Amino acid sequence: MAGQPLFDLSGVAASRGGAPVLRGLDLRLTEGATALLGPSGAGKSTLLRLLNRLADPDAGAIRFRGDDVRSLDVRALRRRACLVPQLPAPLPGTVAHNVRFGPSLVGREVDVGRELALAGLSADYAERDASRLSVGEQQRVMLARALALEPEVLLLDEPTSALDEDTRAGVERTLVDLGDRIGVSTVVVTHDRAQAERLAGRIVELRDGRIAA
Amino acid sequence: MTAGVHISLGEVAATLALVAVAAAVSIWRRADLERDLGVAVVRSFLQLTAIGYVIQAIFDSNSLWLVALLLAVMVAFGSITARSRARGVPGALGPIVLGLSVAAVVTLGLVLALGIFHARARYLVPVGGMVIGNAMTAAAVSLNRLADEVRGSGQLIEATLALGATAREAAGELVTRSLRSGMITLIDSTKTTGVVFFPGTMVGMLLAGARPLDAVRLQLILLWALLGSVALSSVIATGLGYRGFFTEDHQLRELDDAA
Numbered sequence: 279m280a281g282q283p284l285f286d287l288s289g290v291a292a293s294r295g296g297a298p299v300l301r302g303l304d305l306r307l308t309e310g311a312t313a314l315l316g317p318s319g320a321g322k323s324t325l326l327r328l329l330n331r332l333a334d335p336d337a338g339a340i341r342f343r344g345d346d347v348r349s350l351d352v353r354a355l356r357r358r359a360c361l362v363p364q365l366p367a368p369l370p371g372t373v374a375h376n377v378r379f380g381p382s383l384v385g386r387e388v389d390v391g392r393e394l395a396l397a398g399l400s401a402d403y404a405e406r407d408a409s410r411l412s413v414g415e416q417q418r419v420m421l422a423r424a425l426a427l428e429p430e431v432l433l434l435d436e437p438t439s440a441l442d443e444d445t446r447a448g449v450e451r452t453l454v455d456l457g458d459r460i461g462v463s464t465v466v467v468t469h470d471r472a473q474a475e476r477l478a479g480r481i482v483e484l485r486d487g488r489i490a491a
Numbered sequence: 492m493t494a495g496v497h498i499s500l501g502e503v504a505a506t507l508a509l510v511a512v513a514a515a516v517s518i519w520r521r522a523d524l525e526r527d528l529g530v531a532v533v534r535s536f537l538q539l540t541a542i543g544y545v546i547q548a549i550f551d552s553n554s555l556w557l558v559a560l561l562l563a564v565m566v567a568f569g570s571i572t573a574r575s576r577a578r579g580v581p582g583a584l585g586p587i588v589l590g591l592s593v594a595a596v597v598t599l600g601l602v603l604a605l606g607i608f609h610a611r612a613r614y615l616v617p618v619g620g621m622v623i624g625n626a627m628t629a630a631a632v633s634l635n636r637l638a639d640e641v642r643g644s645g646q647l648i649e650a651t652l653a654l655g656a657t658a659r660e661a662a663g664e665l666v667t668r669s670l671r672s673g674m675i676t677l678i679d680s681t682k683t684t685g686v687v688f689f690p691g692t693m694v695g696m697l698l699a700g701a702r703p704l705d706a707v708r709l710q711l712i713l714l715w716a717l718l719g720s721v722a723l724s725s726v727i728a729t730g731l732g733y734r735g736f737f738t739e740d741h742q743l744r745e746l747d748d749a750a
Contacts, residue, residue, distance in 0.1 A: 295745060332649055332742060352740045357655040367650035370664070380654035423654065 281309025283343070284359075284431055284463060285329055290338035291487075292324050299324045300335070301487040309431075311457055311464045313474035316484035322467040323364070325484070326433045329465065330359045343430075357384070360429040364436045364467075366416035368408035373399075373419050376408050380427045388426045396460065397422035398452040414445035421452070431463040432456075438473070453477055496699045507532070549612045558612045562599075562619045566591045569627035573728075576631040579638030581735035581744070583728070587630050590727035594626035594720040595619055602716055618713065621692075625677060625717045626724035633673025633725040634732050640665040641736050641746070648743050658737035666729045673725030674718075681714050690714065 285307040292300040299321040307329075314322045327333045328340060331352050340347045347355055357380065369376050374390045381388045391401035397418040403411070408419055417437060424432055437453070438446040454477065456462055466477050474481045483490035510532055517524040549557045570588045577583045599619055608614035641648065644665060651661040684690050685707075692713050696706035736744055 330653060331740060332653060334740070334742070353655040353657065356653055360655075361650075361653040363646060363650045363653070365646060367647040369647070369651065379651075380656075383655055383660065420650070427654065 281463070283308055285465075286341040286344075287325075287328075288339050290325075290328065290335045290340060292321070292328060292333065292335045294324055299487050300328075302338070303488065305482065305489060307465060307482075308480070309463045310480065311454075311466070311478040312480045312482060313478035314465065314467045314484060315469070315471060315474045315481050316490070317469055319486075320484040321487040322469075322484055323435050326361060326435050326465065326467050329433055330356045330361050332356075332361065353383075357427045358429055359431045359433055360424040360427050361433040361435065362417075362420045362424050362437055365440055366413060366420050368411075368416055368419060371408065372405050373408050373411070373422075374404040376419050376423045377404075377426050380423055390426075393422040393426045394418075396425050396452075396456065398448060412445075414441050414449065417441065417449060418452070421449075425456075425460075425462070429462060431465060434464060434466045436467055436469070450476055546616055549616060553612050555610065555612070555615075558615045558619070561616060562595055562623065565620060565623045566595060569623050573627045573631040573634070577634035577638065577732075579642070580634045580732050583634055583732050583735060586728045586731035587627075587634070587724075589731065590630045590724035591623055591626045593727055594724040595623050597723055598622045598716050598720040601719070602712070607712055618716070621713060621717065622720045626720050629673040629677065629721035630724045630728035632676065633669045633729045636672040637665060637669035637729050637732060640669055641733070641743075645743060645746060652741055652743065656741075658734065658741045658743075661741075661743075662733045662736070666733050669729045670725050673729065674721055677717060677721050681718060684710070684714060 283306055285305075287303050287305045287307075290300055290303040290305075291298065299319075303321075303325070314325060316322050324333070328335055329342070329347075331347055334348070342350065342355065342359065360380075369379055373394070377390045377393050378388055390404050394401055394403055399415065399418050399422065403415070403419070408416065411419065417440070421432075421437075434453070438449050441449060450473065453464065453466070457464060464477070466474070468474050468477070471481075510528065514525050514528055516522070517528060545561065549561060566588065569591050570584060573587045573591070574584045577587070599615060599622065602608050602618065603610050608618065641662070648661045648665075652658070680688075680690075690710050690713075693706045693710040696709060697703065738744060
């Protein structure tokens, strides 16, 4: 079930540390759940960082809902297309502070309990020190604070790579539920084909910076 | 304020006995510092002798223009030195020059405006030198710390930017910690002054024959003035220097590029 176009990439080339990572990529990402699948070094994470302009391509253009991402306010773009990092990076302070942080930058209040519930955490977590949680719990806090921005699309960079099997299954269930409950689109980077199939209706396979044939 | 003293070159040369002790320690422990020690002794002699003549000429002329020129040269050399110590911060020279200049102008301006010193070369040159020297160290230390902080917190910074934060918001905590490190050394030495060590100005005045209470009061004036100047140079150097790590679009530069 392909939805409206989210991102259109044309001729996108990018490098990291001087080495070419993406080589002339043409790709359309649509609403719904998409997995970017590929081995390490295929350019998946680099591609994800280009979508919300944490980095810019060396060549080519990226459009978000028809607008060149360079023409958009970069901070507004990041709130609309919010990235959840591969490894949890909680801000110093409580879980509630982490969840409120993004919305507070634009003067918006959030229902911390609701966001935590969406990410699969009980409201009891709100006043706990985020840095003292397990990695799995921290990853859910990362998800909750991204959801608090009410994004149109979540960009998830290997969201379960640091988790054990049971915790991973729980986070995967949460991600699948999110699409159903609040209709947020997801772009998930993974190197695990089975996970890609569990999490996404569409799989884009990358190899050596290009779409795999 | 103080009685004049005359120091002969022979008395200066006699102190080389203690340099010989340092060389002996280096040779004994194979620290390989003899060459550096030799360079340090020769350079300190030449540089201080040269600046002694320059200062003497400026004192004799008592020209405020010459004082301003000398202080500008000090700011320039201090900035280059601080820049070389803070190599990890891209584009640091501008913030350092501004930090040192503001520290010098505001500190000297205040001590003049408050009537603590007269606008004479005899006061402005040594006080300006101390202010700029301490401001230089504080800027270098705080920027060095900033480089370490940014390199150690890349993931957190990017995760914060990804939430729609500006570069300033993403780096705010790190800038504050770097500012603290630039200021804390002088604050700590100010706390322990007179107990753990005697600061240089006070020692110099005592050796020159000044009354101890006069020496103490002048030292307090300088220490307290320096607290203001290191705060100014650190806050400007870090408050502007963090920008070098980011693009205009609130992107963290690749850290290898930033090196």
